Amino acid sequence: MTDLKAICQQAAEAARRSGAGQAEAYASEAVSREVKLEKNDIHLAASSTTSGLGVRVFVDRALGFASTNCLDAAEVERSAGAAVAVARSGRPDDANELPEGAALPAVPGLHEEALAATTMAETLDYARRMLAAARDFDPRVTIDSGSVEVVTRRRAVVNTRGVEAAETSSLITYFLMGMARDSEDVSSFQFEFEAHRERERVDVEGLARKLAGKVVATLGAGKGESFKGTVILSPDAVIEVLAAPMLFSVDANMVQKGMSPFADKLGRAVADSRITVVDDGLLAGGLASSAFDREGVPHRPVTIVRNGVLESYLYDTRTARRGGARSTGHAAGGARSVPSIGPTNLSFAPGDVGKGEMIAGVDRGILVTRLSGGPDPVSGDLSGVVKGGFLIRNGKLAQPLTGTAIQANSYDLLRKVTAVSRETESIYSFRMPYIRVEDVSVTSG
C-alpha cells in the first residue's frame, strides 16, 4: 500500500526546496469495485484504483498549483517543481496562507472492514437483486441506468506549517434511474440514491421498490390548476429550492465577492423561526464525514441558521483570513484542484408536524417531489417545472401532475415557511424534512 503521508511530505519538501514560501500536498487513493446497470440489464463491471496528488504553493504569497495521477518519486518531484513555476508567474495576495497544524477529532465508523472487503461477486449480487426488485415491482418500470459501487478511499494532507493528517474511509453507494412506460404514457424519470458506511444497512431492494413506486405513481399524470398558494416541498425539493441558494449565500467567498444576498446579514433573520440549519462534518455515518477538510483543518459542527437567524458563514483558511474570522473547516475539493468552499453533511432540523398531517391541512396545493430547474442563487428567482408532483385537494393527494410550473423567490420562501415535518430523509450528504411554504405561483397549462 502506498504511504500517502510520506508522498505528501516528499512533495511539500521538494516544493520548499524549489523556492516555495509555503507548500501543501494533498494525496488520495480510491480503490473501487463497481457494477453498472443499463437498459434493464447488467451492463459492465469495473475495478479501479485511482490516485492523485495536488501540490499547492505560495511563492511570495502568489498561488501555484500542480497535480498528477501518478505517484512515483520522479513525478512527485516534477509536480512540486511545476507548482512553484506556476506561482512564479502569479500575483502576490495577502490572503494566501496555509493553516497551522491542529489536533484532529476522532470520527468513529468511517471505515468498516466488512464493507471494504465486499467482493466483486457480492457487488454483482447487490446489482442483480436491485434490478430484479425494481422490475418485479411492476412490469411497466424500466431502468435506464444504475450502479452499485464499493469504494475505499485513503487521503492525506501535509503542509509546511505543521498540518499532517491522514484518513481511511469506506462507502457503498447505489442508485437507480428509471421511468415507467405504459404504451404512449411515459412518466418523468426519477432517481434514487443511497450510501452507507456499514454493510448491515445496505438495502438495495428497498431502494428499488422506492424508485419503482415513484415512477409508477407519476404515470397517468394530468394538468393541474393554476393558483397562488401552498406548496409542500419534499426533502429532494427542499435541497434544490431552499438549501442550494442558502449554501451559495453562506459561502464566504460569495459574501466577499458581493454576490451573496446574505452579506451583512449575520445576526439577522433570514428565514422563518422554524428553520435551523447545521453543517456537521463529524456526523456519525454521514456521507461527507471526516476528521479534516481539504486543507487539513479539523471539522466541527457549525450552526449556520438558528431559529431563522443567520449565525455563521462557511469559511476556508483564505476567506477566513480575508474576513477576519476563523476557518470553519469547509475547504472542499480533491487532489486535482485548488481548494474551494463546500458543505459537508448539511441538515435542516426537523419540526413538529407529521408529514401526513401537513398534507391533510391543505385545501388546495401541490406536493413537489422533484423539480426541474432551480433558483438563480444570486437573485433567488425560482422558476421550475414540477416532475413527480401531486395536486393536493381537500387534504388528500389527488392526482400526479404534468406540465406544471412553479415560480417564487427562494429567499422569500425561506421566510414563508408555515410547517416543517417531524420526518426527515437522507439524500446524499443532506438530511431534510418536508417543508410547507406559501404564496407560490403555480401555473398549469
Next chain:
Amino acid sequence: MRDILTNALAGAPDWTELRWHRRSQLRVTVEKGEVRQAKVDTYQGVGARVLSDGSWGFSSTSSAEPEAIARAIAEAAAIARFLASARKEEAALPKLAAAFREHLAAPRDPVTAHSIEEKLELVLRSEAETRARSPLLVSATASYSEYVDEKWIANSSGVVVHELDHKPEFGIWAVASRDGQRSYAGRFVGIDGGWSDLMGKARPGELAEYSARFAVDKLSAPYPDGGVFPVVMDPEIVGLLCHEAIGHTVEADFVLAGSVAAGKVGQKVAGELVTMCDSGASEIEPLAAGSIACDDEGTPARRAVLIENGVLRGYLHNLETAARFGVEPTGNARAWEYDAEPIIRMRNTYLEPGDRKVGELVAGIKDGYYLKGAGGGQADANAEFMFVAGETYRIRDGKVAELCRDATLSGQAFEVLQSVDALADDFAWAMGSGHCGKGQPAKVDGGGPSVRCRVTVAGKQE
C-alpha cells in the same frame, strides 16, 4: 506506445480494447482581482475493456508499463467472464476491418506555444477591464482553461488510432448590484482549435463590454410576462435545445431503455423545416468544441442525421448498439479520461440553417420575445425542458423592444420543433464551453441558425 499496446493485445485471449490517454490541463481564474486558480494537471493511463462471452469488463491503470497493462487486461477479462452469468442480453460487435487512423495535425498557433504568464496576464487584464466599466459592478470573473489530449487506441480487430486534440476556453462574468438587487451576465467561449482561433472567436474586449453592460442593464430591466409566445431563439439556445432536449433522447442506450424517441424512426417528429444532425466534424462553420476525428472505440466520428425534414432518421450509436440495431456505428462512443469506459455521447449537435435574415424572423412577430444566450437548463426523458435565456428582449410589432430580466422557457422539445416556421441563415456553434454530464463529463458543442417557434415563457410571480 503503439508497440506496447499491440504486444499486449497479442497475448489477450478475448476481444480487447486498449486506450492510452494523456491529458494535460491548464486553468487560470481571476475573481475580483484575486488569482483563484493557477493550475496545471496531468492525468494519464491505460483503460482496458474486454468483451468475453457477451459481457464487458473494464479496468484501468495509471501506468503504461507492459506488466501493468497486462494486469489490467487480465482483470477486465476476469470481470467480463464473471458477469456473463448475470447478463440477460449478450453484447456483440459489428464486423470491424483492421485499420490505422492517424490524426496528429496540431491547430495553427497551438495553445501550448503560449506561456502561462501570457494566459494569466490575459485573464487579469480582462477581469480588471470588465470591473472598471461601471461602479455598479461588485465583482467580475475571467477564466481561461485548456485540454491538450493525446490518445492511442488499439483493439483486437486490428484497429489502431493515434490522435491529438486541443480544446481551449475563455470567458468573462460580471455581477452588478444596486439597492440590494443583484444581476449578472457573462459568456464563455470554448473551441476545438488554437490560441488565435480562440481569441478571434471570444474577442476578450467585446466580452468584457458585453458582460459589464448586460449585468448593469438587467438591474433595471422588467420581468418578462408569462404565457405561450412566438419567439426567435438564437443559435446558442437552439444548440442547447438540440443537445439537451432532443439529443439525449436519441442516444441509442437511452432509446433501448425506452426514451420518448424509441420506435419512432421514419415518423414525423418535427416541423418540415427541421433537419438535425450530430457530427464529430465541425460542419458548416469551423472550431466546434465537440469535434473528434475518431471516437474512443476507434470509429471515425461521422455525421449522423437524426431528423431530416421533420422525420426521425436514426439514433446515435457505439459499436455494440450499432450491431444490435443492424446499422453502421456513428462514432459516438466517448470516454472522458483513461479510467472511464466509452459510452454513447454527443459531439457537435446542430440544426441545419435556412436562408432568411434574423430581422425577417423578428418582423413576423407582433408580440413575443427574442431570446439570446443560454443561462443553463435541464431536460427530461420525455423531452420536456426548462432553459434560462441569458438575454431576453420583448418583440413588439415586429421590432426588438426593451431588455427584460432572464426568461425561463419550458416546453416539450419535439412540440417546439413542430412549431418551427422559419430558419435564419446565421449559423453558429455556440455552446462549446463547459461540459455535458452523463455519469462522466464530455466536451460537446451545439448550434444552428436563429429559429422562430412557439414556447412557454415563465413570468414573474404575481
